[in-house]
């Protein structure tokens with residue numbers, strides 16, 4: 300989260316944003332248009348787009364267009380001058396191979412980007428906010444490119460699609476639905492071998508690029524620490540049999556809140572976790588919290604306030620030039636989707652409980668139960684989703700720990716251990732975990748390979764064997780077990 304902006308109760312836009320907008324309108328009417336200076340240019344390179352941000356001393360009109368032979372993008376700024384060195388811009392990983400600038404018509408600025416590939420340009424202006432002044436944003440989308448590095452295998456996608464349909468039909472419980480459960484089962488089960496598919500975990504590092512998120516007293520940025528924790532979680536997930544991670548963002552760039560859930564859905568994620576670090580305007584609060592979506596209202600005042608702040612990210616990241624004004628349809632759709640979301644929410648709360656339990660072993664808990672609030676990033680109808688505030692970056696002690704690699708690792712392990720516990724108990728039908736569970740039931744003398752975060756009592760509970768019997772069967776004296784060790788699971 301970031302800052303302490305309040306929303307206007309009438310139009311749901313932040314008051315500060317509105318007053319900035321009104322002021323800029325008044326200024327435009329009252330004064331002749333002054334010359335704008337480009338004080339800085341920033342570039343964010345994402346897998347599916349590049350974003351160029353011009354920091355301006357005042358608002359300026361822009362004209363953006365493509366030219367061929369050689370392929371280039373021209374950005375004309377009226378009544379503007381350049382007050383920064385474009386050669387210092389790091390073009391690495393973007394579609395831009397070179398940047399040039401010149402004076403146009405005596406008073407205008409022309410910036411020319413040489414392009415290494417096709418782009419679809421889009422531009423918009425952003426008014427000042429807490430972090431930046433007037434900005435011109437030029438987005439270059441890469442046609443046909445996915446926001447994630449390795450899109451999901453189409454066969455896995457099909458299986459997952461059928462599972463979702465079957466689960467939904469099961470929940471709705473209609474006659475028609477029952478037959479679709481059966482047809483899904485016949486496709487995925489008897490004749491063909493079990494798909495043993497991976498459970499897909501979508502990992503969303505909050506904020507990014509233009510939006511730093513909360514900033515700690517020593518200058519630690521939320522967007523940086525959450526990306527590090529997300530990458531550690533990714534390694535945990537990918538290292539475990541039957542799981543696969545999808546990174547929603549894997550670099551320092553911004554992705555819109557709705558786009559984040561869209562990517563998770565495109566990737567057929569089984570679970571979506573958004574990782575954040577809390578902040579407050581006093582240094583004292585500390586501890587971790589876990590949030591699920593609320594359909595009615597926030598469980599607490601803090602939860603409400605936090606959701607409002609997190610939902611502001613799009614205003615800072617500036618994903619959409621027209622902001623939320625044209626979102627009326629989306630709101631209506633959201634209400635309809637809420638009906639489907641009830642079942643998903645139960646799963647979210649269940650996973651949230653497990654995650655909170657594990658986090659409580661690593662850090663103090665800010666709230667001892669899974670909180671609920673209207674986070675936009677959690678609005679996925681069929682994917683259980685959680686938002687985890689790993690700690691308070693505004694607390695000097697917690698800020699220091701959040702930067703520490705070993706501590707980040709413990710947080711990541713706690714997150715994974717919680718969600719794995721849930722999926723081991725409730726594996727999706729076509730998953731490897733479901734196959735393992737069913738296979739273990741049917742054969743005698745099973746074995747289990749110990750995974751990071753396992754405890755003896757959990758392994759015993761999962762296999763419905765008393766701990767004493769499990770210890771006896773494996774000649775264990777204490778409770779110490781090690782990762783990779785293979786336990787014999789006796790029949791109870």
Ligand SMILES: [Zn+2]
Pocket residue numbers: 300301505506512513521575576609
């Ligand atoms: Zn945040």
